[in-house]
Protein backbone atom coordinates (compact mmCIF):
# COMPACT_ATOMS: atom_id res chain seq x y z
CA UNK A 1 0.00 0.00 0.00
CA UNK A 2 1.74 3.16 -1.16
CA UNK A 3 0.93 6.18 0.95
CA UNK A 4 0.17 9.63 -0.36
CA UNK A 5 3.78 10.69 -0.08
CA UNK A 6 5.20 8.08 -2.39
CA UNK A 7 2.51 8.75 -4.96
CA UNK A 8 3.57 12.35 -5.27
CA UNK A 9 6.01 12.59 -8.19
CA UNK A 10 9.55 13.55 -7.25
CA UNK A 11 9.92 15.59 -10.40
CA UNK A 12 7.19 16.95 -12.60
CA UNK A 13 7.04 19.19 -15.64
CA UNK A 14 3.62 20.64 -16.46
CA UNK A 15 2.65 21.93 -19.90
CA UNK A 16 6.10 23.05 -20.93
CA UNK A 17 6.08 25.07 -24.13
CA UNK A 18 9.10 26.61 -25.77
CA UNK A 19 9.55 28.00 -29.26
CA UNK A 20 12.67 29.04 -31.14
CA UNK A 21 11.52 31.59 -33.72
CA UNK A 22 8.98 29.62 -35.76
CA UNK A 23 10.07 26.25 -34.37
CA UNK A 24 7.99 24.71 -31.59
CA UNK A 25 10.74 22.78 -29.79
CA UNK A 26 8.41 21.78 -26.94
CA UNK A 27 4.65 22.04 -27.08
CA UNK A 28 2.54 21.43 -23.99
CA UNK A 29 4.91 18.79 -22.65
CA UNK A 30 3.96 17.21 -19.33
CA UNK A 31 6.05 14.50 -17.77
CA UNK A 32 6.61 13.19 -14.26
CA UNK A 33 9.04 11.00 -12.41
CA UNK A 34 8.04 8.86 -9.46
CA UNK A 35 10.11 7.49 -6.64
CA UNK A 36 12.13 4.43 -7.64
CA UNK A 37 11.45 4.54 -11.35
CA UNK A 38 13.30 5.15 -14.57
CA UNK A 39 11.23 7.22 -16.95
CA UNK A 40 12.79 7.20 -20.40
CA UNK A 41 12.23 9.88 -23.00
CA UNK A 42 12.80 8.74 -26.56
CA UNK A 43 12.32 10.44 -29.87
CA UNK A 44 14.09 11.20 -33.15
CA UNK A 45 16.93 13.72 -33.48
CA UNK A 46 15.73 17.26 -32.99
CA UNK A 47 12.51 16.15 -31.29
CA UNK A 48 13.17 18.51 -28.38
CA UNK A 49 14.47 16.10 -25.74
CA UNK A 50 17.49 18.17 -24.71
CA UNK A 51 15.37 21.32 -24.84
CA UNK A 52 13.01 19.72 -22.33
CA UNK A 53 15.89 18.76 -20.05
CA UNK A 54 17.31 22.26 -20.19
CA UNK A 55 14.01 23.68 -19.04
CA UNK A 56 13.64 21.13 -16.28
CA UNK A 57 17.16 21.89 -15.05
CA UNK A 58 16.88 25.65 -15.40
CA UNK A 59 19.37 26.49 -18.13
CA UNK A 60 16.57 27.51 -20.49
CA UNK A 61 13.39 29.35 -19.55
CA UNK A 62 10.11 27.94 -20.86
CA UNK A 63 7.66 30.26 -22.63
CA UNK A 64 5.02 28.73 -20.40
CA UNK A 65 4.68 25.79 -18.05
CA UNK A 66 6.02 24.86 -14.65
CA UNK A 67 8.50 22.49 -13.05
CA UNK A 68 8.07 20.91 -9.61
CA UNK A 69 10.67 19.12 -7.52
CA UNK A 70 9.43 17.24 -4.46
CA UNK A 71 6.27 19.29 -4.55
CA UNK A 72 8.06 22.65 -4.73
CA UNK A 73 7.54 24.89 -7.73
CA UNK A 74 11.11 25.42 -8.92
CA UNK A 75 10.22 27.26 -12.13
CA UNK A 76 11.51 30.62 -10.84
CA UNK A 77 14.80 29.10 -9.65
CA UNK A 78 18.08 29.28 -11.51
CA UNK A 79 19.99 26.17 -12.58
CA UNK A 80 22.36 26.18 -9.60
CA UNK A 81 19.48 26.63 -7.18
CA UNK A 82 17.65 23.68 -8.69
CA UNK A 83 20.80 21.58 -8.41
CA UNK A 84 21.03 22.59 -4.78
CA UNK A 85 17.44 21.46 -4.24
CA UNK A 86 18.44 17.99 -5.39
CA UNK A 87 18.39 17.84 -9.17
CA UNK A 88 21.46 16.17 -10.68
CA UNK A 89 22.00 16.41 -14.40
CA UNK A 90 24.39 14.81 -16.84
CA UNK A 91 24.94 16.50 -20.17
CA UNK A 92 24.60 15.23 -23.72
CA UNK A 93 27.84 17.02 -24.56
CA UNK A 94 30.14 16.58 -21.57
CA UNK A 95 30.41 19.69 -19.43
CA UNK A 96 33.48 19.06 -17.31
CA UNK A 97 36.52 21.02 -16.21
CA UNK A 98 38.72 19.55 -18.92
CA UNK A 99 42.03 20.97 -17.67
CA UNK A 100 41.44 19.60 -14.18
CA UNK A 101 42.03 16.06 -13.04
CA UNK A 102 39.25 13.51 -12.79
CA UNK A 103 39.49 13.70 -9.01
CA UNK A 104 39.16 17.49 -9.04
CA UNK A 105 35.96 17.24 -11.04
CA UNK A 106 34.53 14.75 -8.57
CA UNK A 107 35.67 16.88 -5.60
CA UNK A 108 33.85 19.81 -7.17
CA UNK A 109 30.66 17.77 -7.00
CA UNK A 110 31.28 16.79 -3.39
CA UNK A 111 31.91 20.46 -2.65
CA UNK A 112 28.64 21.44 -4.28
CA UNK A 113 26.83 18.92 -2.13
CA UNK A 114 28.04 20.71 1.00
CA UNK A 115 25.78 23.44 2.26
CA UNK A 116 27.04 26.97 1.75
CA UNK A 117 29.61 25.83 -0.79
CA UNK A 118 31.35 28.23 -3.10
CA UNK A 119 32.02 31.64 -1.71
CA UNK A 120 33.06 31.55 1.92
CA UNK A 121 36.09 32.69 3.86
CA UNK A 122 36.95 29.13 4.90
CA UNK A 123 36.50 28.13 1.30
CA UNK A 124 39.33 30.46 0.37
CA UNK A 125 41.93 29.31 2.87
CA UNK A 126 41.52 25.57 3.30
CA UNK A 127 42.71 22.99 0.81
CA UNK A 128 40.08 21.38 -1.41
CA UNK A 129 41.94 18.16 -2.20
CA UNK A 130 43.32 18.05 1.34
CA UNK A 131 39.81 17.88 2.76
CA UNK A 132 39.31 14.28 3.82
CA UNK A 133 35.51 14.31 3.62
CA UNK A 134 35.46 15.84 0.13
CA UNK A 135 38.13 13.50 -1.12
CA UNK A 136 36.46 10.42 0.29
CA UNK A 137 33.09 11.34 -1.21
CA UNK A 138 34.75 11.99 -4.56
CA UNK A 139 36.77 8.77 -4.54
CA UNK A 140 33.72 6.75 -3.58
CA UNK A 141 31.80 8.10 -6.56
CA UNK A 142 34.76 7.45 -8.89
CA UNK A 143 35.02 3.92 -7.55
CA UNK A 144 31.35 3.29 -8.24
CA UNK A 145 31.60 4.30 -11.90
CA UNK A 146 34.92 2.52 -12.36
CA UNK A 147 37.16 5.57 -12.71
CA UNK A 148 39.12 5.17 -9.51
CA UNK A 149 42.35 4.35 -11.32
CA UNK A 150 42.03 7.46 -13.45
CA UNK A 151 41.63 9.84 -10.52
CA UNK A 152 44.91 11.67 -11.20
CA UNK A 153 44.45 11.83 -14.97
CA UNK A 154 43.63 15.10 -16.67
CA UNK A 155 40.00 15.00 -17.77
CA UNK A 156 40.86 16.05 -21.33
CA UNK A 157 42.77 12.77 -21.68
CA UNK A 158 39.69 10.64 -20.98
CA UNK A 159 37.86 8.86 -23.78
CA UNK A 160 34.31 9.97 -24.56
CA UNK A 161 32.91 7.01 -22.70
CA UNK A 162 35.02 7.77 -19.63
CA UNK A 163 33.80 11.35 -19.68
CA UNK A 164 30.24 10.04 -19.51
CA UNK A 165 31.23 7.97 -16.50
CA UNK A 166 32.80 11.01 -14.87
CA UNK A 167 29.65 13.06 -15.49
CA UNK A 168 27.77 10.32 -13.71
CA UNK A 169 30.27 10.24 -10.84
CA UNK A 170 29.89 13.98 -10.30
CA UNK A 171 26.11 13.55 -10.26
CA UNK A 172 26.48 10.77 -7.68
CA UNK A 173 28.46 13.00 -5.33
CA UNK A 174 25.45 15.33 -5.19
CA UNK A 175 23.25 12.67 -3.56
CA UNK A 176 20.27 14.13 -5.42
CA UNK A 177 16.52 13.61 -5.16
CA UNK A 178 16.31 12.95 -8.90
CA UNK A 179 18.71 12.32 -11.77
CA UNK A 180 18.20 13.84 -15.19
CA UNK A 181 20.42 12.22 -17.80
CA UNK A 182 20.83 13.24 -21.42
CA UNK A 183 22.10 10.24 -23.42
CA UNK A 184 24.47 8.70 -20.87
CA UNK A 185 25.15 5.72 -23.17
CA UNK A 186 26.39 7.78 -26.10
CA UNK A 187 29.96 6.86 -27.00
CA UNK A 188 30.18 4.01 -24.49
CA UNK A 189 30.41 1.08 -26.90
CA UNK A 190 28.66 -2.25 -26.45
CA UNK A 191 30.29 -3.40 -23.23
CA UNK A 192 30.20 0.08 -21.77
CA UNK A 193 26.46 0.43 -22.42
CA UNK A 194 25.86 -2.91 -20.80
CA UNK A 195 27.78 -1.88 -17.68
CA UNK A 196 26.01 1.48 -17.59
CA UNK A 197 22.65 -0.25 -18.00
CA UNK A 198 23.37 -2.46 -15.01
CA UNK A 199 24.53 0.53 -13.04
CA UNK A 200 21.44 2.64 -13.75
CA UNK A 201 19.25 -0.35 -12.97
CA UNK A 202 20.57 -0.32 -9.40
CA UNK A 203 20.80 3.46 -9.18
CA UNK A 204 17.04 3.95 -9.48
CA UNK A 205 16.75 2.70 -5.90
CA UNK A 206 18.74 5.71 -4.71
CA UNK A 207 16.86 8.27 -6.75
CA UNK A 208 14.58 8.08 -9.78
CA UNK A 209 16.04 8.80 -13.21
CA UNK A 210 14.63 10.80 -16.09
CA UNK A 211 16.54 9.22 -18.92
CA UNK A 212 16.87 10.58 -22.44
CA UNK A 213 18.42 7.83 -24.52
CA UNK A 214 18.75 6.69 -28.12
CA UNK A 215 20.00 3.22 -27.21
CA UNK A 216 16.77 1.23 -27.48
CA UNK A 217 18.18 -1.94 -25.92
CA UNK A 218 19.04 0.06 -22.84
CA UNK A 219 15.70 1.87 -22.80
CA UNK A 220 13.66 -1.31 -23.14
CA UNK A 221 15.77 -3.02 -20.49
CA UNK A 222 15.57 -0.18 -17.99
CA UNK A 223 12.46 1.91 -18.37
CA UNK A 224 9.48 1.58 -16.06
CA UNK A 225 7.74 4.06 -18.30
CA UNK A 226 8.59 5.56 -21.65
CA UNK A 227 7.46 8.86 -23.13
CA UNK A 228 7.81 9.39 -26.85
CA UNK A 229 8.60 12.91 -27.98
CA UNK A 230 8.09 13.74 -31.65
CA UNK A 231 8.26 17.26 -33.11
CA UNK A 232 8.12 18.74 -29.63
CA UNK A 233 4.99 16.87 -28.52
CA UNK A 234 4.62 13.79 -26.35
CA UNK A 235 2.67 11.38 -28.53
CA UNK A 236 2.55 8.50 -26.04
CA UNK A 237 3.49 7.57 -22.49
CA UNK A 238 3.35 4.02 -21.18
CA UNK A 239 5.16 0.87 -20.16
CA UNK A 240 7.65 -0.80 -22.45
CA UNK A 241 5.03 -3.20 -23.74
CA UNK A 242 2.48 -0.46 -24.32
CA UNK A 243 4.96 1.66 -26.24
CA UNK A 244 6.13 -1.29 -28.30
CA UNK A 245 2.53 -2.06 -29.21
CA UNK A 246 1.54 1.53 -29.98
CA UNK A 247 0.84 1.90 -33.68
CA UNK A 248 1.37 5.65 -33.68
CA UNK A 249 4.77 5.29 -32.05
CA UNK A 250 5.85 2.57 -34.48
CA UNK A 251 4.95 4.78 -37.36
CA UNK A 252 6.46 7.98 -36.02
CA UNK A 253 9.61 6.66 -34.51
CA UNK A 254 10.37 3.02 -33.94
CA UNK A 255 9.99 1.90 -37.54
CA UNK A 256 9.89 -1.71 -38.61
CA UNK A 257 12.81 -2.84 -36.50
CA UNK A 258 10.94 -2.35 -33.23
CA UNK B 259 48.55 7.69 -18.78
CA UNK B 260 50.89 7.37 -15.81
CA UNK B 261 53.59 8.94 -17.96
CA UNK B 262 51.37 11.96 -18.46
CA UNK B 263 50.68 12.11 -14.74
CA UNK B 264 54.42 12.07 -13.93
CA UNK B 265 54.95 14.83 -16.46
CA UNK B 266 52.40 17.00 -14.70
CA UNK B 267 54.16 16.39 -11.39
CA UNK B 268 57.71 17.06 -12.58
CA UNK B 269 56.53 20.17 -14.42
CA UNK B 270 54.93 21.41 -11.23
CA UNK B 271 58.15 20.81 -9.32
CA UNK B 272 60.16 22.70 -11.91
CA UNK B 273 57.73 25.58 -11.71
CA UNK B 274 58.27 25.78 -7.96
CA UNK B 275 62.02 25.91 -8.46
CA UNK B 276 61.60 28.69 -11.01
CA UNK B 277 59.31 30.59 -8.65
CA UNK B 278 61.84 30.34 -5.83
CA UNK B 279 64.69 31.46 -8.08
CA UNK B 280 62.60 34.42 -9.27
CA UNK B 281 61.69 35.46 -5.75
CA UNK B 282 65.23 35.00 -4.49
CA UNK B 283 66.50 37.03 -7.44
CA UNK B 284 64.08 39.87 -6.78
CA UNK B 285 65.08 39.83 -3.11
CA UNK B 286 68.83 39.62 -3.64
CA UNK B 287 69.41 42.11 -6.47
CA UNK B 288 68.40 45.11 -4.33
CA UNK B 289 70.55 43.76 -1.53
CA UNK B 290 73.50 43.71 -3.92
CA UNK B 291 72.56 47.19 -5.13
CA UNK B 292 72.49 48.36 -1.56
CA UNK B 293 76.07 47.18 -0.98
CA UNK B 294 77.11 48.58 -4.34
CA UNK B 295 75.38 51.86 -3.53
CA UNK B 296 73.10 51.76 -6.57
CA UNK B 297 69.83 53.14 -5.20
CA UNK B 298 68.23 53.42 -8.60
CA UNK B 299 68.45 49.65 -9.07
CA UNK B 300 66.63 49.29 -5.76
CA UNK B 301 63.91 51.60 -7.03
CA UNK B 302 63.56 49.51 -10.18
CA UNK B 303 63.23 46.35 -8.12
CA UNK B 304 60.63 48.06 -5.94
CA UNK B 305 58.74 49.04 -9.06
CA UNK B 306 58.88 45.45 -10.28
CA UNK B 307 57.62 44.11 -6.93
CA UNK B 308 54.71 46.55 -6.91
CA UNK B 309 53.75 45.87 -10.51
CA UNK B 310 54.00 42.14 -9.78
CA UNK B 311 51.53 42.71 -6.96
CA UNK B 312 49.15 44.57 -9.29
CA UNK B 313 49.50 41.76 -11.82
CA UNK B 314 48.90 39.14 -9.13
CA UNK B 315 45.62 40.91 -8.44
CA UNK B 316 44.67 40.87 -12.10
CA UNK B 317 45.71 37.23 -12.39
CA UNK B 318 43.01 36.16 -9.94
CA UNK B 319 40.35 37.55 -12.27
CA UNK B 320 42.12 36.80 -15.55
CA UNK B 321 43.96 33.57 -14.85
CA UNK B 322 41.70 31.78 -12.40
CA UNK B 323 38.39 33.34 -13.38
CA UNK B 324 38.99 33.79 -17.11
CA UNK B 325 37.70 37.35 -16.77
CA UNK B 326 39.44 39.57 -19.30
CA UNK B 327 39.25 42.81 -17.38
CA UNK B 328 40.52 45.69 -19.46
CA UNK B 329 39.95 48.14 -16.65
CA UNK B 330 42.18 47.02 -13.84
CA UNK B 331 43.93 50.38 -13.79
CA UNK B 332 40.75 51.59 -12.08
CA UNK B 333 41.75 49.71 -8.97
CA UNK B 334 45.39 50.68 -9.29
CA UNK B 335 44.31 54.31 -9.53
CA UNK B 336 41.90 54.02 -6.64
CA UNK B 337 44.70 52.67 -4.47
CA UNK B 338 46.94 55.51 -5.63
CA UNK B 339 44.36 58.19 -4.89
CA UNK B 340 43.45 56.60 -1.56
CA UNK B 341 47.07 57.18 -0.62
CA UNK B 342 47.22 60.63 -2.23
CA UNK B 343 44.02 61.91 -0.66
CA UNK B 344 44.69 60.61 2.84
CA UNK B 345 48.29 61.77 2.83
CA UNK B 346 47.65 65.21 1.36
CA UNK B 347 44.97 65.94 3.94
CA UNK B 348 47.32 64.86 6.67
CA UNK B 349 50.23 66.92 5.44
CA UNK B 350 48.00 70.02 5.08
CA UNK B 351 46.40 69.48 8.50
CA UNK B 352 43.09 69.67 6.70
CA UNK B 353 40.54 67.12 7.95
CA UNK B 354 39.12 64.80 5.33
CA UNK B 355 35.62 65.04 6.76
CA UNK B 356 34.35 67.83 9.05
CA UNK B 357 30.88 66.65 9.74
CA UNK B 358 29.24 64.75 11.44
CA UNK B 359 32.54 63.49 12.79
CA UNK B 360 35.97 64.85 12.08
CA UNK B 361 38.09 62.39 10.11
CA UNK B 362 41.69 63.34 9.66
CA UNK B 363 43.95 62.26 6.83
CA UNK B 364 46.80 59.95 7.64
CA UNK B 365 50.38 59.25 6.65
CA UNK B 366 50.35 55.90 8.38
CA UNK B 367 50.78 53.20 5.75
CA UNK B 368 48.82 50.37 7.37
CA UNK B 369 45.71 52.57 7.54
CA UNK B 370 46.27 53.80 3.98
CA UNK B 371 46.57 50.21 2.78
CA UNK B 372 43.37 49.17 4.50
CA UNK B 373 41.51 52.11 2.99
CA UNK B 374 42.97 51.33 -0.44
CA UNK B 375 42.00 47.66 -0.15
CA UNK B 376 38.47 48.48 0.96
CA UNK B 377 37.99 51.17 -1.68
CA UNK B 378 39.30 48.81 -4.36
CA UNK B 379 37.01 46.03 -3.13
CA UNK B 380 33.93 48.27 -3.12
CA UNK B 381 34.70 49.59 -6.61
CA UNK B 382 35.25 46.04 -7.85
CA UNK B 383 31.99 44.93 -6.26
CA UNK B 384 30.05 47.65 -8.08
CA UNK B 385 31.88 47.31 -11.40
CA UNK B 386 31.79 43.52 -11.19
CA UNK B 387 28.09 43.37 -10.31
CA UNK B 388 27.33 45.41 -13.41
CA UNK B 389 29.83 44.00 -15.88
CA UNK B 390 29.84 40.31 -14.93
CA UNK B 391 26.32 40.00 -16.34
CA UNK B 392 28.02 40.16 -19.72
CA UNK B 393 30.85 38.07 -21.07
CA UNK B 394 33.39 37.99 -23.85
CA UNK B 395 33.94 41.17 -25.81
CA UNK B 396 31.15 42.98 -23.95
CA UNK B 397 32.86 42.36 -20.64
CA UNK B 398 36.13 43.70 -22.02
CA UNK B 399 34.36 46.79 -23.34
CA UNK B 400 32.44 47.52 -20.15
CA UNK B 401 35.50 47.21 -17.94
CA UNK B 402 37.36 49.46 -20.38
CA UNK B 403 34.53 51.98 -20.22
CA UNK B 404 34.64 52.03 -16.42
CA UNK B 405 38.36 52.65 -16.65
CA UNK B 406 37.82 55.66 -18.89
CA UNK B 407 35.12 57.00 -16.58
CA UNK B 408 37.46 56.96 -13.62
CA UNK B 409 40.26 58.44 -15.68
CA UNK B 410 38.19 61.42 -16.79
CA UNK B 411 36.77 61.80 -13.34
CA UNK B 412 40.31 62.03 -11.92
CA UNK B 413 41.51 64.62 -14.41
CA UNK B 414 38.45 66.78 -13.86
CA UNK B 415 38.54 66.78 -10.07
CA UNK B 416 40.38 70.00 -9.20
CA UNK B 417 40.28 69.44 -5.44
CA UNK B 418 42.73 66.59 -5.89
CA UNK B 419 45.02 68.01 -8.53
CA UNK B 420 43.00 67.37 -11.67
CA UNK B 421 45.29 66.71 -14.59
CA UNK B 422 48.37 67.48 -12.52
CA UNK B 423 47.75 64.68 -10.10
CA UNK B 424 48.42 64.70 -6.42
CA UNK B 425 51.94 64.97 -5.01
CA UNK B 426 52.97 64.43 -1.41
CA UNK B 427 56.17 65.77 0.15
CA UNK B 428 57.37 62.78 2.13
CA UNK B 429 56.74 59.12 1.84
CA UNK B 430 54.21 57.77 4.31
CA UNK B 431 55.38 56.01 7.41
CA UNK B 432 55.49 52.42 8.60
CA UNK B 433 56.23 51.56 12.25
CA UNK B 434 59.85 50.64 12.81
CA UNK B 435 60.98 51.51 9.30
CA UNK B 436 62.50 54.51 7.57
CA UNK B 437 60.42 54.27 4.42
CA UNK B 438 62.48 56.96 2.70
CA UNK B 439 65.42 54.59 2.67
CA UNK B 440 65.06 52.77 -0.69
CA UNK B 441 66.13 49.38 0.62
CA UNK B 442 63.70 49.55 3.52
CA UNK B 443 60.81 50.57 1.31
CA UNK B 444 61.75 47.79 -1.08
CA UNK B 445 61.77 45.27 1.78
CA UNK B 446 58.32 46.43 2.79
CA UNK B 447 56.88 46.09 -0.73
CA UNK B 448 58.61 42.75 -1.22
CA UNK B 449 57.16 41.49 2.06
CA UNK B 450 53.66 42.56 0.98
CA UNK B 451 54.18 40.75 -2.33
CA UNK B 452 55.29 37.58 -0.51
CA UNK B 453 52.28 37.66 1.79
CA UNK B 454 49.89 38.11 -1.14
CA UNK B 455 51.59 35.36 -3.16
CA UNK B 456 51.32 33.03 -0.18
CA UNK B 457 47.63 33.87 0.08
CA UNK B 458 47.22 33.38 -3.67
CA UNK B 459 48.92 29.98 -3.56
CA UNK B 460 46.44 28.88 -0.90
CA UNK B 461 43.56 30.36 -2.83
CA UNK B 462 44.44 28.34 -5.93
CA UNK B 463 44.21 25.10 -3.93
CA UNK B 464 41.15 26.10 -1.94
CA UNK B 465 37.57 24.99 -2.59
CA UNK B 466 36.88 28.49 -3.86
CA UNK B 467 39.83 28.26 -6.24
CA UNK B 468 38.70 24.86 -7.48
CA UNK B 469 35.19 26.14 -8.14
CA UNK B 470 36.35 29.36 -9.80
CA UNK B 471 38.74 27.42 -11.96
CA UNK B 472 35.94 25.08 -12.99
CA UNK B 473 33.61 28.00 -13.70
CA UNK B 474 36.17 29.34 -16.17
CA UNK B 475 36.19 26.02 -18.00
CA UNK B 476 32.47 25.27 -17.89
CA UNK B 477 29.79 27.53 -16.47
CA UNK B 478 27.27 24.70 -16.80
CA UNK B 479 29.41 22.38 -14.73
CA UNK B 480 29.51 24.59 -11.64
CA UNK B 481 25.81 25.34 -12.00
CA UNK B 482 25.09 21.62 -12.20
CA UNK B 483 26.80 21.02 -8.85
CA UNK B 484 24.78 23.82 -7.26
CA UNK B 485 27.17 26.76 -7.29
CA UNK B 486 26.43 30.20 -8.64
CA UNK B 487 29.08 31.10 -11.23
CA UNK B 488 28.17 34.77 -10.98
CA UNK B 489 28.92 34.86 -7.27
CA UNK B 490 32.19 32.99 -7.73
CA UNK B 491 33.31 35.43 -10.39
CA UNK B 492 32.18 38.46 -8.43
CA UNK B 493 34.12 37.30 -5.38
CA UNK B 494 37.18 36.75 -7.57
CA UNK B 495 36.79 40.19 -9.12
CA UNK B 496 36.54 41.83 -5.68
CA UNK B 497 39.66 40.05 -4.40
CA UNK B 498 41.40 40.95 -7.61
CA UNK B 499 40.45 44.63 -7.39
CA UNK B 500 41.43 44.84 -3.72
CA UNK B 501 44.92 43.47 -4.35
CA UNK B 502 45.50 45.71 -7.35
CA UNK B 503 44.37 48.70 -5.27
CA UNK B 504 46.91 47.82 -2.60
CA UNK B 505 49.56 47.79 -5.32
CA UNK B 506 48.34 51.21 -6.45
CA UNK B 507 48.80 52.63 -2.95
CA UNK B 508 52.36 51.27 -2.79
CA UNK B 509 53.11 52.56 -6.29
CA UNK B 510 51.91 56.06 -5.48
CA UNK B 511 53.98 56.00 -2.31
CA UNK B 512 57.03 54.91 -4.28
CA UNK B 513 56.68 57.93 -6.56
CA UNK B 514 55.16 60.13 -3.85
CA UNK B 515 52.66 60.98 -6.51
CA UNK B 516 49.20 59.82 -7.54
CA UNK B 517 48.55 60.71 -11.15
CA UNK B 518 45.47 60.31 -13.35
CA UNK B 519 47.65 58.14 -15.59
CA UNK B 520 47.28 55.43 -12.96
CA UNK B 521 43.70 55.11 -14.22
CA UNK B 522 44.58 55.03 -17.91
CA UNK B 523 43.64 52.22 -20.26
CA UNK B 524 47.26 52.07 -21.36
CA UNK B 525 48.19 50.99 -17.87
CA UNK B 526 45.36 48.42 -17.81
CA UNK B 527 46.80 47.09 -21.05
CA UNK B 528 50.37 47.05 -19.75
CA UNK B 529 49.40 45.10 -16.66
CA UNK B 530 47.55 42.59 -18.80
CA UNK B 531 50.45 42.35 -21.25
CA UNK B 532 53.05 41.57 -18.64
CA UNK B 533 50.79 39.07 -16.88
CA UNK B 534 50.28 37.24 -20.17
CA UNK B 535 53.99 37.55 -20.93
CA UNK B 536 54.91 36.01 -17.58
CA UNK B 537 52.19 33.39 -17.61
CA UNK B 538 48.47 33.68 -17.04
CA UNK B 539 47.18 31.56 -14.16
CA UNK B 540 50.73 30.87 -12.98
CA UNK B 541 51.41 31.88 -9.41
CA UNK B 542 54.58 33.79 -10.32
CA UNK B 543 53.59 34.64 -13.89
CA UNK B 544 52.85 38.27 -12.99
CA UNK B 545 56.18 38.49 -11.16
CA UNK B 546 58.15 37.13 -14.11
CA UNK B 547 56.27 39.45 -16.43
CA UNK B 548 56.72 42.50 -14.21
CA UNK B 549 60.47 41.91 -13.91
CA UNK B 550 60.88 41.64 -17.68
CA UNK B 551 58.59 44.62 -18.20
CA UNK B 552 60.56 46.86 -15.84
CA UNK B 553 63.87 45.77 -17.35
CA UNK B 554 62.68 46.43 -20.90
CA UNK B 555 61.24 49.76 -19.86
CA UNK B 556 64.52 50.72 -18.24
CA UNK B 557 67.03 49.48 -20.80
CA UNK B 558 65.06 50.02 -24.01
CA UNK B 559 63.06 53.01 -22.81
CA UNK B 560 66.34 54.89 -22.64
CA UNK B 561 67.17 54.02 -26.24
CA UNK B 562 63.84 54.69 -27.87
CA UNK B 563 60.48 56.03 -26.87
CA UNK B 564 58.97 53.32 -29.02
CA UNK B 565 60.24 50.58 -26.71
CA UNK B 566 56.73 49.15 -26.47
CA UNK B 567 57.32 47.68 -29.93
CA UNK B 568 59.94 45.39 -28.42
CA UNK B 569 57.59 44.49 -25.61
CA UNK B 570 54.99 43.62 -28.23
CA UNK B 571 57.44 41.50 -30.20
CA UNK B 572 58.51 39.64 -27.10
CA UNK B 573 54.89 39.05 -26.13
CA UNK B 574 54.13 37.72 -29.60
CA UNK B 575 57.10 35.38 -29.46
CA UNK B 576 56.28 34.01 -26.03
CA UNK B 577 52.58 33.60 -26.79
CA UNK B 578 53.37 31.79 -30.03
CA UNK B 579 55.96 29.54 -28.40
CA UNK B 580 54.14 28.65 -25.20
CA UNK B 581 50.66 29.19 -23.91
CA UNK B 582 51.84 29.41 -20.33
CA UNK B 583 54.01 32.50 -20.88
CA UNK B 584 57.61 32.67 -19.66
CA UNK B 585 56.84 30.48 -16.64
CA UNK B 586 55.18 27.89 -18.86
CA UNK B 587 58.12 28.00 -21.25
CA UNK B 588 60.70 27.54 -18.49
CA UNK B 589 58.83 24.90 -16.54
CA UNK B 590 58.00 22.89 -19.64
CA UNK B 591 54.33 22.99 -18.79
CA UNK B 592 53.03 24.53 -21.97
CA UNK B 593 49.34 24.19 -21.26
CA UNK B 594 47.70 27.46 -20.36
CA UNK B 595 46.54 26.27 -16.96
CA UNK B 596 48.29 23.87 -14.78
Ligand SMILES: Nc1ncnc2c1ncn2[C@@H]1O[C@H](COP(=O)(O)OP(=O)(O)OP(=O)(O)O)[C@@H](O)[C@H]1O
Nearest residue numbers: 020023025043044045046047048049050051052092
Ligand atom coordinates in the same frame (compact mmCIF):
# COMPACT_ATOMS: atom_id res chain seq x y z
N1 LIG C 1 19.03 27.57 -28.60
C1 LIG C 1 18.36 27.18 -29.71
N2 LIG C 1 18.04 28.06 -30.66
C2 LIG C 1 17.36 27.69 -31.75
N3 LIG C 1 16.96 26.44 -31.99
C3 LIG C 1 17.24 25.48 -31.08
C4 LIG C 1 17.97 25.82 -29.89
N4 LIG C 1 18.12 24.69 -29.17
C5 LIG C 1 17.53 23.70 -29.86
N5 LIG C 1 17.00 24.19 -31.00
C6 LIG C 1 16.25 23.42 -31.98
O1 LIG C 1 15.19 22.80 -31.29
C7 LIG C 1 15.00 21.49 -31.80
C8 LIG C 1 15.10 20.49 -30.68
O2 LIG C 1 16.45 20.40 -30.27
P1 LIG C 1 16.93 19.41 -29.12
O3 LIG C 1 18.37 19.62 -28.94
O4 LIG C 1 16.06 19.58 -27.95
O5 LIG C 1 16.67 18.00 -29.79
P2 LIG C 1 16.98 16.56 -29.22
O6 LIG C 1 15.69 15.85 -29.16
O7 LIG C 1 17.76 16.65 -27.97
O8 LIG C 1 17.86 15.96 -30.38
P3 LIG C 1 19.12 14.95 -30.30
O9 LIG C 1 18.54 13.58 -30.21
O10 LIG C 1 19.82 15.16 -31.60
O11 LIG C 1 19.93 15.31 -29.13
C9 LIG C 1 16.03 21.26 -32.89
O12 LIG C 1 15.42 21.53 -34.13
C10 LIG C 1 17.08 22.29 -32.60
O13 LIG C 1 17.71 22.72 -33.77
Ligand SMILES: [Mg+2]
Nearest residue numbers: 049050051092
Ligand atom coordinates in the same frame (compact mmCIF):
# COMPACT_ATOMS: atom_id res chain seq x y z
MG1 LIG D 1 19.59 16.09 -27.37
